[in-house]
Amino acid sequence: MEFLTLDRERCNADGLCAAVCPSGCLEADADGRPVVAEEKLCIACGHCVAVCPKSALTISRVDPAAMTKTLRHWPDPEIVDGMLRGRRSIRAYKDTPVARETMEALLDVARFAPTASNAQEVGWCVTTDPAKVHDLAAMTAAYFAAAGTRPKYSAMWTDGRDAFLRGAPALAVAYAPDDAPYGAADCGIALTFMELAAVARGLGTCWAGLLVRAARNDAALAKALGIPQGCVIEGGLMLGYPALRYAAVPPRNAVRARWL
Ligand SMILES: Cc1cc2nc3c(=O)[nH]c(=O)nc-3n(C[C@H](O)[C@H](O)[C@H](O)COP(=O)(O)O)c2cc1C
Known part of the structure; x- marks a missing residue:
């Protein structure tokens, strides 16, 4: 099985897959389509597949059937x-x-x-x-x-x-x-x-x-x-299961942060 499979019809050459690759495994070619720079750098994080709005690529180390949708809105x-x-x-x-x-x-x-x-x-x-x-x-x-x-x-x-x-x-x-x-x-x-x-x-x-x-x-x-x-x-x-409920939130130390 090829490491990277790209559906060139679907790919909109936005370069997103290469942009989110954390390890330098994928790069974008001059058109913005993904090319494998160094396969061994892949950490199988699945970001390249997950970010593609067109579902245009698969990676052999990431099972597409195991991908799930993200929530559209996070809780407040x-x-x-x-x-x-x-x-x-x-x-x-x-x-x-x-x-x-x-x-x-x-x-x-x-x-x-x-x-x-x-x-x-x-x-x-x-x-x-x-x-x-x-x-x-x-x-x-x-x-x-x-x-x-x-x-x-x-x-x-x-x-x-x-x-x-x-x-x-x-x-x-x-x-x-x-x-x-x-x-x-x-x-x-x-x-x-x-x-x-x-x-x-x-x-x-x-x-x-x-x-x-x-x-x-x-x-x-x-x-x-x-x-x-x-x-x-x-x-x-x-x-x-808790046998009691806390009525209040206890205080904590003030933030200890140095701004650089
Ligand atoms: C790494 C770690 C180990 C802890 N071990 C114990 C423990 O063995 N027994 C216990 O009663 N509480 C334990 N605690 C709970 C802390 O005492 C508790 O988080 C702290 O007092 C703050 O209270 P809170 O969790 O309600 O905010 C532990 C907490 C952490 C983070």
Whole structure:
């Protein structure tokens, strides 16, 4: 299969495909039509195909059948900003389980998070089984009890209160190959996409930093989570339906920005 297939009838020679190519793989010829400058530079981001108003080109590395439409209008900034400000870390969950289909929908959306050089190497270990989340919390508790670094949380665990995974009914952790140059950023962004998609569905979330710290230091916990060899856990989210609502948005530090 040719790397680039161009329908010359449809192509309106606007040069858009070459203009959006981030890697220099495609260039425009004198007429504004795409030519392959260096095929090996392609990162399969799909921009060249997606930007074409005439659907005039395909790239062998981008499946045209898997392309979907973008929204014609984004939600109002007031709505988006309100959600970003109003999202809270939820540490009290209803018993209501998270449906497997809901978790699948969140994983599906998180695929669209940006990754460095479009590497798309983020992997997930997920469960919607509250008993499994509890078992992982128990292993986390055991790690911190042995390390002695969170005595209050360990005491709470002994009292039957889960300060590690907050009694959440569902959990998602993201991992990346340990040699991925931007693995931490890629996983963090994917988790953030998941978090916001979860909030939009009425779920509450809380980042599971303690679990991540424990899993990085306890091979048995990393194995129980299913983190593959050669990969590193970069973040995790507890998920469930919130048992409470926040009436207000708490204040945050003032912006710290230097204008250059
Ligand atoms: C990387 C990261 C790790 C976190 N780990 C935990 C955690 O293990 N347990 C917890 O209760 N909250 C955890 N949090 C939640 C933070 O405490 C919380 O985001 C912060 O207090 C601000 O509150 P907000 O999320 O409601 O705005 C974590 C947050 C981040 C970003």
